[in-house]
Amino acid sequence: MTDARDxxxxxxxxxxxxxxxxAVVTDAATGEVLMVAHMNAQALALTVDTGLAHFWSRSRQAxxxxxxxxxxxxxxxxxxxxxxxxxxxxxxxPAGPTCHTGAxxxxxRRVGPDGLTPVAVDLxxxxxx
Amino acid sequence: MTDARDxxxxxxxxxxxxxxxxAVVTDAATGEVLMVAHMNAQALALTVDTGLAHFWSRSRQAxxxxxxxxxxxxxxxxxxxxxxxxxxxxxxxPAGPTCHTGAxxxxxRRVGPDGLTPVAVDLxxxxxx
Numbered sequence: 001m002t003d004a005r006d007x008x009x010x011x012x013x014x015x016x017x018x019x020x021x022x023a024v025v026t027d028a029a030t031g032e033v034l035m036v037a038h039m040n041a042q043a044l045a046l047t048v049d050t051g052l053a054h055f056w057s058r059s060r061q062a063x064x065x066x067x068x069x070x071x072x073x074x075x076x077x078x079x080x081x082x083x084x085x086x087x088x089x090x091x092x093x094p095a096g097p098t099c100h101t102g103a104x105x106x107x108x109r110r111v112g113p114d115g116l117t118p119v120a121v122d123l124x125x126x127x128x129x
Numbered sequence: 130m131t132d133a134r135d136x137x138x139x140x141x142x143x144x145x146x147x148x149x150x151x152a153v154v155t156d157a158a159t160g161e162v163l164m165v166a167h168m169n170a171q172a173l174a175l176t177v178d179t180g181l182a183h184f185w186s187r188s189r190q191a192x193x194x195x196x197x198x199x200x201x202x203x204x205x206x207x208x209x210x211x212x213x214x215x216x217x218x219x220x221x222x223p224a225g226p227t228c229h230t231g232a233x234x235x236x237x238r239r240v241g242p243d244g245l246t247p248v249a250v251d252l253x254x255x256x257x258x
Binding site for chain 2: 006007008009010011022024026030031032033035036044048049078079080081082083084086087088089099100101103106107108109110111112113115116117118119
C-alpha cells in the first residue's frame with residue numbers, strides 16, 4: 001500500500017486531471033482552518049519560493065496570489081504534503097480576513113442535522129465544546 | 130460576490146463533477162491537520178448522523194467509513210462548511226494513527242526548496258519555529 005510517493009522524500013505531487021492539488025491553509029497561531037483552495041505546479045513553486053501563498057483560481061482560470069487585490073496576504077510559516085501528495089497543508093499568518101465575505105475564516109458556519117448555524121468568533125483551537 | 134450559498138444557513142454543498150466535496154480533518158485537541166479526503170452526499174449525511182467520519186474513496190469508488198478496517202475511527206466533534214460550500218472542515222478525535230502509513234497525520238513531510246523532509250512528532254499547533 002506504500003510506495004516512493006507515499007514514503008519518500010522526493011516532491012512528486014499527484015496533480016489531478018486539471019493539474020491541481022488541494023491546499024488547506026491554517027492559521028499558524030490558532031490552528032483554525034482558514035480556507036481550502038487549489039494549487040497548480042506554478043502556484044506551489046511560487047508559494048515555496050516567495051513565502052506568500054499562491055493558488056490557482058478555478059473560477060477565473062488564473063494564477064492567484066492571495067491578497068493581491070485585498071492586501072490580505074498569507075505569510076507562509078510551514079508547508080506540508082500528505083502521503084499520496086495530492087494535498088498540501090500551509091500554515092500561515094494572515095494579514096487580514098481570509099474569506100471574501102470578510103470573515104476571518106471561510107469556515108464560519110457549522111453543519112448540523114438541521115442545517116447550518118453561524119459560528120461565533122473563537123480563537124481557541126477546539127470550538128467543539 | 131456573495132449569494133445565498135455563501136452567506137445563508139441552508140446546506141447546499143457544491144459538489145464537483147464527480148459528486149464530491151473536499152473534507153479536511155483536524156485533530157480536535159491539537160489542531161493538526163490529519164488528512165484530506167472527499168465526501169459525497171451520502172458520506173456527509175452519515176458523518177453528520179453517526180458522528181463518525183465517512184468519506185468517498187476515489188480509488189476504490191466506494192463509501193468509506195474511516196477506521197472500518199483499521200479500527201482507527203474519527204469521532205466527530207464539529208463540522209464546518211466553507212463559503213462556497215465545496216469543502217468541509219471536520220474536527221475529530223482520532224482513535225489511532227490516521228494515515229495508512231501508520232503516521233498520526235498524513236502530513237508528515239515538510240515541503241522546502243530542496244524537496245521533502247520528515248517532520249518530527251509534534252503536538253503543538255505551530256511547528257514552524
